[in-house]
Amino acid sequence: MGIPEKIKEIQDQIHRTQINKATEFHIGLLKAKIARLKREMHENVHGRTMHSGGENIGFDVRKAGDATVVLIGLPSVGKSTLLNSLTNARSRVASYQFTTLTAVPGMLHYRGAKIQVLDLPGIIEGASGGKGFGKRVLSVARSADLVLIVLDVFQPHHLSVLKKELAEGGIRLDEQPPNILIEKTSTGGISVNAQVPIKASERLIKEIMRLYGLHNGRLIIREPNLTDDQLIDVLNGNRIYLPSVIVLNKIDLVNASFVQEIKSKIVGNNNNNNNNYFIAVSADSGINIDVLKEAIYQRLGFIRVYMRPKGGETDFKEPLIIKNGATVQDVCNKIHRNMARNFRYGLVWGKSAKFAGQKVGLDHKLADEDVLTIVKVSGTST
Ligand SMILES: Nc1nc2c(ncn2[C@@H]2O[C@H](COP(=O)(O)OP(=O)(O)O)[C@@H](O)[C@H]2O)c(=O)[nH]1
Ligand SMILES: [Mg+2]
Structure with missing residues (x-):
């Protein structure tokens, strides 16, 4: 029996099983078995090439700019129109179900950041299983920094289809990697050290670990409410955690209350913190x-850092765009590959500095709109 048949058999077994407290253990184990088989299948298909590649992200587009955003949606929801209205690109727009056959890149210039936006072929149900271009679409999405989920105002239910496909492709949206640590040992069996209350049972955790070939070691859990799915994610090791924005398109065709109703269904009534997660637009108008x-x-969580050459004027026109939480080292790496090696110290003005002109090392964390001077070993500066 091949791997796909084995997966099918286990899936059928899950469907036949009623989900309750008594079957939790059994189902958790079956899910772990499926995840392992899928990984095996993926490795067989992609072999060594999976790890080469580097910057090339498939569909013959290269990553460019400070970050890459992908448009994910079913055909005809308006992805190409949206790309054209966000960027300088001219992607083909069609009123019939025309699938863009490749990735079309555009560049969005915003607040000094250069953001690459990729229009991808429409994802269809079953993409993760290899239907259509789904596999390649998902692999491009995996290398992105942000996913825009594009929905047609008359088909908001596509959201669950898209989320399912992305999840099957190993993409976790708006989640953090679970906070767990595995310390391997050579003997002594498996011990579980949960430092917070968790959902998965210890027996199931141990069994899942054995399934992944771990027979000895200590599992330290600091993730509140850890589930078996999260544990499987970590053991699989090929999950990607990305932020997302849900874009509801074509709102020119409906009235405001129609939009509001969809919004409250998707983000709930509590939209205090959700303002950046759901945006209703009309790409066309x-x-x-x-x-x-x-x-x-x-x-994307960008921050801007203004560079000041030693003894010179700060460049407020072209900030360096880096990720929130980035350090002086990240800035060095962005400027030049040898910069960190020649680094002597930095001087910082702004929110991250204890006082103006604080002397800092490579591991200093920067804040939005900091001013930074880098002093190199040779005495020159950038
Ligand atoms: N009314 C309206 N039509 C739109 C909007 N955005 C796109 N369309 C139309 O929807 C159709 C499909 O658009 P397209 O960008 O090709 O969709 P894609 O397949 O997702 O790339 C075209 O006829 C567009 O003109 C919008 O905001 N409002
Ligand atoms: Mg298109």
Whole structure:
């Protein structure tokens, strides 16, 4: 029996099993078995090439700019139109179900950041199983920094289809990697050290670990409410954690209350913190495109750092764009490959500095709109 048949058999077994407390263990184990088989299948197909590649992200587009955003949606929801309204690109728009056969890149310039936006072929149900271009679409999505889920105002239910496909492709949206640590030992069996209350049972955890070939070691759990699915994710080791924005398109065709109803269904009534997660737009009529640009920028978590040459003037015109939480070292790496090696110290003005002109090392964390001077070993500066 081949791997796909084995997966099918286990899936059927899960479908036949009623989900309750008594079957939790059994089902958890079956899910882990499926995850392992899928990984095996993926490795067989992609072999060594999976790890080469580097910057080339498939469909013959290269990553460019400070971050890459992908448009994910079913055909005809308006992805190409949206790309054209966000960027300088001219992607083909069609009123019939025309699938863009490749990735079309555009560049969005916003607040000094250069954001690459990729229009991808429409994803269809079953993409993760290899239907259509799904596999390649998902592999491009995996290398992105942000996913825009594009929905047609008349088909908001596509959201669950898309989320399922992305999940099957190993993409976890708006989640953090679970906080667990595995310390391997050579003997002594498996011990579980949960430092917070968790959902998965210890017996199941141990059994799943054995399934992944771990017979000895200590599992330290600091993830509140850890589930068996999260544990499987970590053991699989090929999950990608990405932020997302849900874009509801074609709102020019409906009234405001129609949009509000969909919004409350998707983000709930509590929209205090959710303003950047759901944006209703019309790509065609240019409604809320600026709001979407701001949401993209916010969700990418950028900060701006202004460089000041030693003894010179600060360049406030062209900030360096880095990820929130980035350090002086990240700035060095962005400027030049040898920069960190020649680094002597940095001087920082702004929110991250204890006082103006604080002397800092490579591991200093920067904040938005900091001013930074880098002093190199040779005495020159950048
Ligand atoms: N009314 C309306 N039509 C739109 C909007 N955006 C796209 N369309 C139309 O929807 C159809 C499909 O658009 P397209 O960008 O090719 O969709 P894609 O297949 O997702 O790339 C075209 O006829 C577009 O003109 C919008 O905001 N409002
Ligand atoms: Mg298109």
